[in-house]
Amino acid sequence: MFVLMRQLLIINADIDKTPTTAALINAYKEGAQAAEAVVKEIAIADLKFNPNKQFTLSNNEPEPDLQSSVSAIKWASHLVIFCPVYKDSINSKIKGFFDRVFMPDQVFISGPTVNFNGRSGRIVSILDEAAWHDWQVDMKPTYLAVKKLTLEKRGIKPVHTSTIGHLYTLDNEYSKKWLQKLYSFGLKLI
Numbered sequence: 001m002f003v004l005m006r007q008l009l010i011i012n013a014d015i016d017k018t019p020t021t022a023a024l025i026n027a028y029k030e031g032a033q034a035a036e037a038v039v040k041e042i043a044i045a046d047l048k049f050n051p052n053k054q055f056t057l058s059n060n061e062p063e064p065d066l067q068s069s070v071s072a073i074k075w076a077s078h079l080v081i082f083c084p085v086y087k088d089s090i091n092s093k094i095k096g097f098f099d100r101v102f103m104p105d106q107v108f109i110s111g112p113t114v115n116f117n118g119r120s121g122r123i124v125s126i127l128d129e130a131a132w133h134d135w136q137v138d139m140k141p142t143y144l145a146v147k148k149l150t151l152e153k154r155g156i157k158p159v160h161t162s163t164i165g166h167l168y169t170l171d172n173e174y175s176k177k178w179l180q181k182l183y184s185f186g187l188k189l190i
Helices: 017-034 063-075 092-102 129-140 142-153 173-186
Strands: 007-012 038-043 078-085 120-128 159-164
Touching: 007 017, 007 063, 017 038, 017 078, 017 120, 017 159, 017 173, 038 063, 063 092, 078 142, 092 142, 120 142, 142 159
Parallel strands: 007 038, 007 078, 078 120, 120 159
Antiparallel strands: none
16 A cells, blocks of 8 residues: 655744744644654754855855755655744845745756645744734735745645734743644644
């Protein structure tokens, strides 16, 4: 009997690697491991790369950390990105990571048709207090560019999203609800 291997890549896009983001990641990871998924992680804060493409012809080879990130993405059947949002935007290093890894003219030599068909994804946006307030007023998703223009454009579908308001502490009911919800998402690998 053929058993489908569930391969999960968690991308920690928290530049400060805060305990709050770590707790959310661990909840999702524990759910996925309970469902016998194989899990790998990337912490963008630990990667060494230039977030801006250099326009030189002498060295088109991406940095080793970007090469290993692309390999991990190709390996995975499901990607989950945990990304804090501060006021209106994500950190510039995170944006540079997406630009360098997912844009064909930056990392991939094989041309503009590079895609990751057959993979699914989830973006977990963790908003600070100001961003959470703005989101409640106009409901504009801060993750739309990453979802539509980066992941879905490269064939990663479906991409589910979660928007979490500012977590002041991990022991209140709101935080506990999200930890449980992320565990169940991990269990289902959605």
